[in-house]
Amino acid sequence: MKLRILYLPFILLLLISCNQEADEKSSLEAYQGDETYSVIFGGTVVGHLKTLTVGDTIQVDYDYKNNGRGPTMKETIVLNAAGFPVQWDISGNTTFGNSVDEKFRMNGNNASWTDATGSDSTATNTALWYVNQSGSPYSEILTARSLMNAPDFSADVLPAGKLKLTEMEKTSITVDSTMVDLTTYAMSGADLNPSYFIADNDQRLFAVISPSFVIVREGFESKEKELRAYAEKYSTERFESLQKQYAHNYGKKVRITNVKIFDPNTLQLSAPSSVLVDGERIVSIDASDASGADEVVIDGAGGTLVAGMYEMHAHTGDEGALLNVLAGVTSFRDMGNDNEVLDELIKKINSGILAGPRVHRLGFIEGQSEYSANNGILVSSEEEALAAVDTYHDKGFYGVKLYNSMNGDWAPVIVKKAHGYGMFVCGHVPAFSNANAMLRAGFDEMTHINQTMLGWVLEPDEDTRTLLRLTALKRFPGLDLNSPKVQQTMDLFVKNNTAMDPTLAIHEVLMKARNGKVWDGTKDVIDHLPPNAQRGYKVALADVASSEDDTAYREGYEKIVETLKMMKDKGIQIIPGTDLGGSFFYHRELELYEQLGFTPAELVKLATYDMANYLGDKDLGSIAPGKLADFFLIPGNPVEDIKAIKTIALVSRGGTFYYPSEVYPAFGIEPFTEMPKVTE
Numbered sequence: 001m002k003l004r005i006l007y008l009p010f011i012l013l014l015l016i017s018c019n020q021e022a023d024e025k026s027s028l029e030a031y032q033g034d035e036t037y038s039v040i041f042g043g044t045v046v047g048h049l050k051t052l053t054v055g056d057t058i059q060v061d062y063d064y065k066n067n068g069r070g071p072t073m074k075e076t077i078v079l080n081a082a083g084f085p086v087q088w089d090i091s092g093n094t095t096f097g098n099s100v101d102e103k104f105r106m107n108g109n110n111a112s113w114t115d116a117t118g119s120d121s122t123a124t125n126t127a128l129w130y131v132n133q134s135g136s137p138y139s140e141i142l143t144a145r146s147l148m149n150a151p152d153f154s155a156d157v158l159p160a161g162k163l164k165l166t167e168m169e170k171t172s173i174t175v176d177s178t179m180v181d182l183t184t185y186a187m188s189g190a191d192l193n194p195s196y197f198i199a200d201n202d203q204r205l206f207a208v209i210s211p212s213f214v215i216v217r218e219g220f221e222s223k224e225k226e227l228r229a230y231a232e233k234y235s236t237e238r239f240e241s242l243q244k245q246y247a248h249n250y251g252k253k254v255r256i257t258n259v260k261i262f263d264p265n266t267l268q269l270s271a272p273s274s275v276l277v278d279g280e281r282i283v284s285i286d287a288s289d290a291s292g293a294d295e296v297v298i299d300g301a302g303g304t305l306v307a308g309m310y311e312m313h314a315h316t317g318d319e320g321a322l323l324n325v326l327a328g329v330t331s332f333r334d335m336g337n338d339n340e341v342l343d344e345l346i347k348k349i350n351s352g353i354l355a356g357p358r359v360h361r362l363g364f365i366e367g368q369s370e371y372s373a374n375n376g377i378l379v380s381s382e383e384e385a386l387a388a389v390d391t392y393h394d395k396g397f398y399g400v401k402l403y404n405s406m407n408g409d410w411a412p413v414i415v416k417k418a419h420g421y422g423m424f425v426c427g428h429v430p431a432f433s434n435a436n437a438m439l440r441a442g443f444d445e446m447t448h449i450n451q452t453m454l455g456w457v458l459e460p461d462e463d464t465r466t467l468l469r470l471t472a473l474k475r476f477p478g479l480d481l482n483s484p485k486v487q488q489t490m491d492l493f494v495k496n497n498t499a500m501d502p503t504l505a506i507h508e509v510l511m512k513a514r515n516g517k518v519w520d521g522t523k524d525v526i527d528h529l530p531p532n533a534q535r536g537y538k539v540a541l542a543d544v545a546s547s548e549d550d551t552a553y554r555e556g557y558e559k560i561v562e563t564l565k566m567m568k569d570k571g572i573q574i575i576p577g578t579d580l581g582g583s584f585f586y587h588r589e590l591e592l593y594e595q596l597g598f599t600p601a602e603l604v605k606l607a608t609y610d611m612a613n614y615l616g617d618k619d620l621g622s623i624a625p626g627k628l629a630d631f632f633l634i635p636g637n638p639v640e641d642i643k644a645i646k647t648i649a650l651v652s653r654g655g656t657f658y659y660p661s662e663v664y665p666a667f668g669i670e671p672f673t674e675m676p677k678v679t680e
Helices: 005-017 138-148 219-248 319-324 339-351 383-395 407-419 435-441 449-456 468-478 484-496 504-512 530-538 547-569 586-594 599-616 642-648 661-669
Strands: 033-041 044-054 056-066 070-080 085-093 099-107 110-115 118-123 152-156 162-175 179-187 195-200 205-209 213-217 254-261 273-278 283-285 298-299 304-307 309-315 331-335 358-367 378-380 399-402 426-428 445-447 500-502 630-634 650-653 655-659
Touching: 005 118, 005 254, 033 205, 033 219, 044 468, 070 138, 138 152, 138 162, 138 179, 138 195, 162 586, 179 205, 179 219, 179 254, 195 219, 195 339, 195 547, 205 219, 213 219, 219 319, 219 339, 219 661, 254 484, 254 599, 298 399, 304 599, 309 319, 309 599, 319 331, 319 339, 319 661, 331 599, 339 358, 358 383, 378 383, 383 399, 399 407, 407 426, 435 445, 435 449, 435 484, 445 449, 449 468, 449 484, 449 504, 449 547, 468 504, 468 547, 484 547, 504 547, 504 586, 586 642, 630 642, 655 661
Parallel strands: 254 298, 254 304, 309 331, 331 358, 358 378, 358 399, 399 426, 426 445, 445 500
Antiparallel strands: 033 044, 033 213, 044 056, 056 070, 070 085, 085 099, 099 110, 110 118, 152 162, 162 179, 179 195, 195 205, 205 213, 254 273, 273 283, 304 630, 630 650, 650 655
């Protein structure tokens, strides 16, 4: 391929860095030259992945921006004659701005590496692939070429773990008169779920695919939706298989004996009882040792039954659906998604093909701009925004969510239109507006606590569609919460009975995570996770460039906690959601609310009964005869310690039973407790 002028300044450096002997054949001999790929979210090209291969060296330029943020990364990868890395340098910035300076070296039998978690090394007699922490997805094809020659297409990798390559299917793509024969692959072992990519017959990368975005070879952008469908299919097939293997539908009544039941009305546990489930509903609550003819009996072993919880800030995907059910989260409020993809996912969940929470949908409405989040419905005028409300109403959505690039001046008429339909309205604060304007417009709920607080520290012309909505959080320590501007906003919340969805757990990560330190919110679970997942929870998201930044972010987080405590004290309803995928982070979200003045029992009630009432779910939120059988079993007592919800032995989602200790190993997760005794 023709070398681009863009890369010419690097060529001399690349040639010098080649460290193979002159008589050795480069493993990259067939892949010389440059390649260009487009990064696509929601049908919109948002960035690029470009590579240049000269000799044994690959130069990678990876950059995209969706929703005003994304990684900017440069890589230099040097391979030996066998196709394994001997040098790997990665520099740039992550999605939220954290600086990257990652290195890998293979010298003789010594492998060494430095990433955001620190430096390490090991002696090895075998060439091994290094799983990078911050690099581009281009390494998938490089690793795959090695795995194609490995026994069982799998191999140990550094820093830890094993990768396995699985061929999925043969296919082809045609654009104009150009047809390319392709093979789709899954790469598993690096994380909780496999990644998927496509290669041509020459083992060149054609596309990296996921249900939410695609990186595709230049010239084939029009096939984005078709390519993304492959990832959706493979992910669905994986979780359909897990559902068939691990979802227990016994076909007769099921009795959970010897349990105490959390009562949201008294905030106490019941006397020892048994709960009888028939089909998808609870039919009776009986004595602890009650029994009946032809029942499946599950021994609760003196544990506690809690109604299924509500993750109120979710972006539903099949890869997180089962993990949330296993974490006791049996209901979602989806805050914005690819509408077609979620339609299909909900159908599969409701039909029992896939495991997943019950889903309440908010329709995502975003303004058209260079910073748009390419999701939901994008609009460029007030008329289009009102038409979007009509569309979501006609499709049965219970409400709408407005986003950053919306024109804030349109909010009052959008809210009026939605409220006329009886629809709920929430959202971010549109750029160049403030929370007070959205409260006056009639928002029923404000999304993310920083979105409200930024109005107290920003100038009118500052643009929150960029990372400023994170970096400006360093200004929070100077806030006087008793000042007139803060109290004016608080008064509007109270006057309008507006709720707050703070997503406190994600703010803890954004503001308190530091390179090399385990995230506070994962300390109770990290040792149970796969090695590379553990590694990801030891990295900062923000760019903490100085001790002053470190202090400002930490003190800013404490100001957020202080603000939320004030809101709770004023009677403003707090809505528990994470924007982090839920599951283990949902447990952390609730745990953090103890700082606001909630007791453990109040938190269990908030996550279950209160959210069922908030969404109008009369058949959920508590454990009682006639209600849907959404509940989970834990050995401990959550009234005394909210951490007890982190150890779950059983989950019922509408009378389908799951045992986390049985399912977690499929994700590489070490179980947290033993499976209960089941007598069929």
